[in-house]
Amino acid sequence: MGESVVVIGNFDGVHPGHAEVLRRAREVGGDLPLVVLTFWPHPASVVRPGSGPRMLTRLDERVALLRAAGADEVRVVDFTPDFAQQSPAEFVEAHLVPLRPAHVVVGENFRFGHRAAGTVETLTELAGGRFAVVGLPLVHVGDEETCSSAVRAALDAGDIRHAATLLGRPFRFTGVVCHGDHRGRELGYPTANLPVPDELACPADGVYAGRVTRLDGRDAHGAALASGVEPAAWPAAISVGSNPTFDGVERRVESYVLGRTDLELYDARIAVDFVDRIRGQVKFSSVEQLITQMDDDVRRARAALA
Numbered sequence: 001m002g003e004s005v006v007v008i009g010n011f012d013g014v015h016p017g018h019a020e021v022l023r024r025a026r027e028v029g030g031d032l033p034l035v036v037l038t039f040w041p042h043p044a045s046v047v048r049p050g051s052g053p054r055m056l057t058r059l060d061e062r063v064a065l066l067r068a069a070g071a072d073e074v075r076v077v078d079f080t081p082d083f084a085q086q087s088p089a090e091f092v093e094a095h096l097v098p099l100r101p102a103h104v105v106v107g108e109n110f111r112f113g114h115r116a117a118g119t120v121e122t123l124t125e126l127a128g129g130r131f132a133v134v135g136l137p138l139v140h141v142g143d144e145e146t147c148s149s150a151v152r153a154a155l156d157a158g159d160i161r162h163a164a165t166l167l168g169r170p171f172r173f174t175g176v177v178c179h180g181d182h183r184g185r186e187l188g189y190p191t192a193n194l195p196v197p198d199e200l201a202c203p204a205d206g207v208y209a210g211r212v213t214r215l216d217g218r219d220a221h222g223a224a225l226a227s228g229v230e231p232a233a234w235p236a237a238i239s240v241g242s243n244p245t246f247d248g249v250e251r252r253v254e255s256y257v258l259g260r261t262d263l264e265l266y267d268a269r270i271a272v273d274f275v276d277r278i279r280g281q282v283k284f285s286s287v288e289q290l291i292t293q294m295d296d297d298v299r300r301a302r303a304a305l306a
Contacts, residue, residue: 005029006101007071008037008110010148013056014065016168017107017139017146022070024136025105035099036071038062039079045199046079054201056151056167058174075099088113092126101131108135141166151201158204160274170273173202173253174215177265180254185261187287189294191239191254192265194272202253205241205281207297208274209304212236212255215269222264234260237294237301238272244283245290258302276304 007025011018026034040059045052057065063074077083077095086094091113096104104123112118118126120135127133139146146166154163155171164170175194185191192212196202211233217225225231234257242248255272257263278300284290 002033003100003102004033004035005103005105006035006037006096006099007105008096008112009107010042011036011038011062011066012042012053012148013151013167014062014069015146015148015151015166016141018066019069019168020139021105021107021136022066024134025103026070028103028105028132028134032102033072034070035073035075035101036066037075037077037095037099038066039077041079041199043079043084046081047084052199053149053152055199056148056171056201058200061172061174085114088118088122089126091118092123097130103132103134105134105136108137110135155201155203158206158277158280160203160208160277163203164274170210170275171203172271172273173200174269174271175253176267176269179266180252187291187294188261189237189256189298190261190263191256192263192270194253194255194270196240196251196253202251203240203274203277205251206239207278207281207301208238208240209276209278209301210236210238210255210272210274211305212257213271213273214265215271218268220260220263220265222268233273234258234263235301235305236272237278237298238274239281241281244281245287256298258298258305278304 005025005028007021022034042052042055066074106120108120110120120133124133144150151163151166154166160171177192178195180193213233214231219225236255236257239254242251253272278297284293
């Protein structure tokens with residue numbers, strides 16, 4: 001391949017700080033192809049099994065977001081125990097030099113190589129004049145650094161408005177709709193249910209207003225959309241949690257599309273975009289109390305999305 005400008009990082013969530021790194025790389029590299037080098041799974045989950053952070057996006061979503069942010073190519077490095085043992089010099093020779101970088105752009109806190117021994121200064125030394133290294137300061141939103149950890153903290157607190165500010169977009173949770181307990185339909189509020197894998201981030205248990213979008217190119221009833229037609233983003237009331245009123249144990253994202261009981265979404269891949277928090281999770285003493293609260297949740301979700 002010809003020369004390129006290379007950006008390196010985890011890029012979990014692809015927030016505005018990450019987008020700024022890509023923008024600056026494009027600025028530095030001019031017409032050179034912009035190649036992003038990222039890692040999967042998260043290094044911490046390999047170096048310290050069980051301690052890795054919950055990811056803000058799936059890998060395919062990260063790649064799509066990076067391309068939308070300006071990447072011409074995304075190279076995914078499989079972060080294995082063997083890879084974790086590579087020295088900084090081995091990393092440069094095996095993964096950077098073959099890309100023929102004229103410039104390598106990273107965040108100023110970039111670390112690489114065995115035991116994260118490599119820094120921006122190390123990378124500059126190892127470049128040996130073969131490519132230029134640019135270390136960029138972190139982007140701030142107000143007085144807060146824009147970082148994936150801050151987004152996770154906001155989600156854990158149920159503060160999805162702040163998470164959206166840090167991400168530059170509403171937080172999105174995706175998955176394939178599965179069969180639940182069918183109680184929602186019996187109560188007059190049929191829901192599209194997504195399991196919450198342990199490795200993915202999700203807002204704190206509670207009820208939210210948001211939107212649901214089908215991602216498989218089909219409409220509400222499973223018919224293929226015409227070429228060029230964008231899928232609808234349906235307003236929804238969204239419950240996150242284990243359904244404690246019925247002593248549930250599996251954590252799920254359950255979305256009721258407002259005013260719709262005709263949707264056919266089983267086995268469809270959907271996206272749930274969180275817009276506002278309505279309340280925390282509550283265990284009700286009766287089904288009647290639950291229905292009364294659900295009526296109010298739907299009213300408040302409509303108001304939040306109006």
